[in-house]
Amino acid sequence: MALLEIKNLTVRFDTSNGAFTAVDGVDVSVDGREVLAIVGESGSGKSVSMLAVMGLLPDTATVTADAMIYDGRDLLKMSAAERQKLIGREITMIFQEPVASLNPSFTVGFQIEEVLRFNMGMDRRAARGRAVELFNAVGIPDPETKLDAYPHQMSGGQCQRVMIAMAIASNPRLLIADEPTTALDVTIQKQILDLLMDLQEKHGMALILITHDMGVVAETADRVIVQYKGRKMEEADVLSLFENPQNAYTRALLSALPENAKGDRLPTVAEFMAAEALQ
Amino acid sequence: MSVVIEGKALTQDYAVGGGMFTGAKTVRAVKGVDFAVERGKTLAIVGESGSGKSTLARIIALIDAPSGGELRVAGEVVDIARQRLTPDMRSKVQMVFQNPYGSLNPRQKVGDVLMEPLLINTALPAAERRDRAEAMLAKVGLAPEHFNRYPHMFSGGQRQRIAIARALMLNPALLVLDEPVSALDLSVQAQVLNLLADLQEEFDLTYVFVSHDLSVVRYIADDVLVLSRGVAVEQGPRADLFAKPQHPYTQQLFVATPVTDVAAIRARVERRKAARIGALSN
Numbered sequence: 093m094a095l096l097e098i099k100n101l102t103v104r105f106d107t108s109n110g111a112f113t114a115v116d117g118v119d120v121s122v123d124g125r126e127v128l129a130i131v132g133e134s135g136s137g138k139s140v141s142m143l144a145v146m147g148l149l150p151d152t153a154t155v156t157a158d159a160m161i162y163d164g165r166d167l168l169k170m171s172a173a174e175r176q177k178l179i180g181r182e183i184t185m186i187f188q189e190p191v192a193s194l195n196p197s198f199t200v201g202f203q204i205e206e207v208l209r210f211n212m213g214m215d216r217r218a219a220r221g222r223a224v225e226l227f228n229a230v231g232i233p234d235p236e237t238k239l240d241a242y243p244h245q246m247s248g249g250q251c252q253r254v255m256i257a258m259a260i261a262s263n264p265r266l267l268i269a270d271e272p273t274t275a276l277d278v279t280i281q282k283q284i285l286d287l288l289m290d291l292q293e294k295h296g297m298a299l300i301l302i303t304h305d306m307g308v309v310a311e312t313a314d315r316v317i318v319q320y321k322g323r324k325m326e327e328a329d330v331l332s333l334f335e336n337p338q339n340a341y342t343r344a345l346l347s348a349l350p351e352n353a354k355g356d357r358l359p360t361v362a363e364f365m366a367a368e369a370l371q
Numbered sequence: 372m373s374v375v376i377e378g379k380a381l382t383q384d385y386a387v388g389g390g391m392f393t394g395a396k397t398v399r400a401v402k403g404v405d406f407a408v409e410r411g412k413t414l415a416i417v418g419e420s421g422s423g424k425s426t427l428a429r430i431i432a433l434i435d436a437p438s439g440g441e442l443r444v445a446g447e448v449v450d451i452a453r454q455r456l457t458p459d460m461r462s463k464v465q466m467v468f469q470n471p472y473g474s475l476n477p478r479q480k481v482g483d484v485l486m487e488p489l490l491i492n493t494a495l496p497a498a499e500r501r502d503r504a505e506a507m508l509a510k511v512g513l514a515p516e517h518f519n520r521y522p523h524m525f526s527g528g529q530r531q532r533i534a535i536a537r538a539l540m541l542n543p544a545l546l547v548l549d550e551p552v553s554a555l556d557l558s559v560q561a562q563v564l565n566l567l568a569d570l571q572e573e574f575d576l577t578y579v580f581v582s583h584d585l586s587v588v589r590y591i592a593d594d595v596l597v598l599s600r601g602v603a604v605e606q607g608p609r610a611d612l613f614a615k616p617q618h619p620y621t622q623q624l625f626v627a628t629p630v631t632d633v634a635a636i637r638a639r640v641e642r643r644k645a646a647r648i649g650a651l652s653n
Contacts, residue, residue: 134556277420278624278628282626306557307629308629310629329640330636344558345558348557349586350560350561350584350586350591351586351630351631353590360561361561
């Protein structure tokens with residue numbers, strides 16, 4: 093049975109120009125221990141659908157779904173208090189800008205211990221000990237010293253490791269990572285992806301990875317959902333998606349990859365879709 | 372073949388720190404880089420953050436004076452620290468920046484963006500300036516009605532087209548492009564890369580293309596210079612570098628770059644399956 097199953101999710105935003113539908117009737121399901129990638133370009137609604145699960149959308153957003161079942165319980169029918177117990181504990185999330193996700197006024201140690209004290213009910217001493225363990229688990233060298241550092245004293249890659257440490261502090265069953273490596277250099281990206289995959293395997297978590305980068309998808313995912321303008325274009329296991337893409341948009345995206353260039357010109361998505369429509 | 376731009380032993384020092392009681396230290400961001408680019412060719416400068424690639428790009432674009440070394444544009448030594456640039460030299464080298472949301476003045480209409488370089492650097496009459504700006508707008512794939520619009524009315528890819536058009540208004544010989552497609556979606560990236568290839572052919576342009584993305588570099592570059600901590604650890608023709616990277620840092624970059632190759636994906640999926648079966652049987 094799926095760990096999280098969302099049916100017919102729609103998210104609308106009220107704007108001054110009327111309602112805007114960011115996510116339009118999308119189904120998402122992820123099994124325990126599975127890595128699901130949601131891939132799309134800007135405006136595809138890939139982040140919005142997961143923010144809806146986390147309840148992090150602003151008041152201007154209207155979220156509707158036939159069902160949003162987590163572990164047999166419907167998130168939409170729960171009370172706010174019940175949902176609060178799951179979000180940030182069993183389901184956690186990390187974001188694109190690790191430096192911006194941390195509070196610049198407090199040490200990273202204070203911020204991770206805050207999670208442990210309030211979400212896990214630990215006392216200060218226990219929280220400190222667990223924070224050191226977590227920093228070790230995410231590969232931050234010399235954790236005792238680094239806990240007293242402020243975010244600006246750390247590199248982007250290290251800040252993302254801190255964010256991951258906070259996200260796995262409660263041993264979540266589902267981690268949602270929204271473009272976790274987009275702001276990072278490629279060598280650091282590899283380290284962070286390796287770390288996420290390693291933790292996913294070790295803790296048996298499910299991982300939903302939101303990305304625009306086909307390379308990241310190829311290196312991590314078990315299964316892939318391709319989104320475009322708020323709609324799901326295709327869903328497939330990672331090998332079938334790259335080997336034999338069924339949808340025109342997926343094919344267009346893959347052919348726009350510079351490494352797949354045939355001859356001098358790159359087919360653009362618009363040209364590709366037009367050419368496919370003619371055939 | 373004529374060399375359009377040539378750098379010899381270029382260095383750049385920045386002063387950092389220096390509080391009330393401590394002296395400033397200097398950090399050498401670029402440590403003696405040599406390169407030369409022939410007319411109509413593209414040199415890609417590859418590196419990660421902190422490698423000095425943007426510092427080097429600013430030296431090549433005649434924005435910052437290097438701390439040491441020599442820069443020649445079309446054979447002529449250019450030293451902006453000692454002499455004022457002639458309008459002619461200023462026109463020869465132009466730059467396109469990474470972020471098209473930050474590099475265009477939000478209060479300036481697109482037409483004015485394009486006409487301003489002509490207003491400052493040439494004595495052309497207003498009508499001629501307008502004609503040239505309209506022609507350039509068409510060249511980069513925008514419509515005539517875009518002339519009187521403001522930058523916020525455009526998408527990221529369109530804005531980058533505007534920035535490219537502005538850079539081309541003075542008929543430069545050399546364009547320095549600092550991560551010009553890294554802020555763009557994949558499909559838009561393909562359009563802008565195609566545009567750059569077309570323009571290079573049409574105007575016989577020389578490009579210095581700064582990028583961290585090896586797949587883009589492989590597509591666009593003739594020669595590649597790999598920069599790590601201010602040192603050019605490897606440089607040479609693209610084909611050689613991609614076929615057989617020599618320096619450990621270059622090899623590390625290749626290993627870290629994700630591959631979308633089907634065989635590689637199949638191998639990964641099978642490794643993962645095997646690991647799971649192993650974990651279950653234990």
